[in-house]
Amino acid sequence: MDPIWRQTTFKRRDHRIILHFDYDCFYASVFEAENPFLKSRPLAVQQKQIVVTCNYEARRRGLHKLQLIREARKVCPDVVIVLGEDLTRFRDASKALYNFLRTFSWNDKVERLGFDEVYMDVTDMIEYNIELLNTNNLENSFFGLSRSDPCKGFSFDASSTPPNIFPAQSSFAILCIPNSNENKSSESHALQLRLLLGAHLGHYLRHQLEEQKGYTATVGISTSKLLSKLVGSINKPNAQTTLVPPYLSGSDMRKGNVAQLLDPLEIGKVPGIGFKLALKIRNHVLGRPAKFGTGLVYGATQDHVSVGNVRACPGMNSQTLDTILRGQSLPQGIGAKIWNLLHGIDDTEVSMARSIPKQISIEDTYLHLDTLDKVRKELCKLSQSLLKRMHLDLLEEAEHSGPPEDNCQARVRGKWLAHPRTLRLSTRVRPSIQADGSRERLFNRKSRSGPLPNFIFDVNEEFSVLSEKLAEEAILPLFRRLHSGSACWDLSLINVAVTNMVETAHASGGQGRDIHSMFYRQDGEARQQEADGIGDSTKTINADDVVVPWQQVRIDGHEEPINSERQGSEAVAAGNGTEDALAFKPSQDSVVSTASPIYDRDENFEDEYMVYPSNQLCHICDAFMPAFAMAAHERFHNLGD
DNA sequence: TGGCCATAG
């Protein structure tokens, strides 16, 4: 209708290349990485009375996610069960992997979603490498991982087809015809090429993740967060999938590949369409009005409404969606946004890596919490763990640059990277069951917030003292504000959060740069000029800046060997049931290397990342590098002319 | 800024 609407609808802008990583059965993998013996065993991770996840050996034997523990034991009596209720080891592993992936990024557009997913916008790397590509010798291509260091990278065969593509029967029609005169097809050709490089990069990063960190991942390669995530999920463990063009429907009868991917999907499976939106859309498409309140019980199994159904629904467009979805406080233009999603259009950026979280919150649920005394006690517990988390996430690691053996038990802590300025308390009252049929299913949370007192930043005071003080002096007043009038409260949930982070000068340097600079660290010597030169593709190259790729360079700055003492002692300190499973076996590298990846779908895709040191000297800049890098390096010089 | 909703894993 109006021009703005047209502009924001149906416009494919496939100018980016985005990778989506999903670590395979992450929780189980964390335990396996700590204790490789477990890799060969059926392993299940327990929370409460259910298996939250299990490794693929266990799945082969009939176990699955969200299974009752008793059932799992019955199906597979020799299953190894570990407790996974303490999330700290998962959080640590997640951060380590995230930081590892970050070291490869040039633009630091690396976004973590939950513990086990990462988006990476690699457009800049792809574009750079397209320039370097020699279309006359695709078999011996080299992918540069650094603008300033021509040796940093990997060799690959650009004429080979990457592991998996979607749709499966189509092909990467790539490189046979370099110059097609027709405008449209050459655009599609360019996209193919960029996706091809993206797929090779994804493959390389997956293998780095496995070799250096011991984790396998599933990767999706496409042009948006939406598409890369969806396409990645097609081939599940230890694999990758690339969504190939044509993305849009052609002028012929064929459906575009984006539509082929999306149309069969259940509407609620589209990322961004959650429970409420799916319900409303489903109701409209099915032609029955919303059954108010009762709908929650049976879930989504009964009526299958796919994306294709919605798109084909008569009169459906972004305006219709807008009126359907209009609710309490849904974002303006939600209709257009959803309509775009249904067409595979998603322009949301991969957000820049953040060194500091926006908020930290701790919550717990309760069966019966109705006296002030109980509340007070719980608030104490919560503020204690909140404080712990604040120290973990907001306190700079005390980098012992001095003697590493000053092992004082009272941990030497650095400075605060940020000060949260406000404190928030949220509660939920028990969903009271009404006589007329259990209708009162309100997930109502209420909250009050106030300033966070400064005394909690005292790093020398005991946790218990600080948390008690915090509970008494700051949280309880909020609680009284929250439940001022109501006579009786029976809480089912309490949440305590700190928000409104104000970065201290210490953190504001931007951690992305620091991490990037570690990439160029060799023999413990920082090369500050590298960090300064980032983004400058015309930078001249010094021979002694060269890092030869066949040397095993520890990329992760705060590297912790997978079977380190620290992790082991932490497991003991945690003192829960996991210890039993963890304690009994020394680390065995042989187990790791012989573990057969029966589920690897990439078998016919040979690794091309072996490199051979036969160095040559560049006559322009005197850089010393292996022969395979020289061709790309020369083109690098030619770019500037 | 505070309160609340929606979403994701």
Add this chain to the structure above:
DNA sequence: CTTTCTATGGCCA
């Protein structure tokens, strides 16, 4: 077939 604990982002007053 889906709970619990986090975290993020948007609207509105």
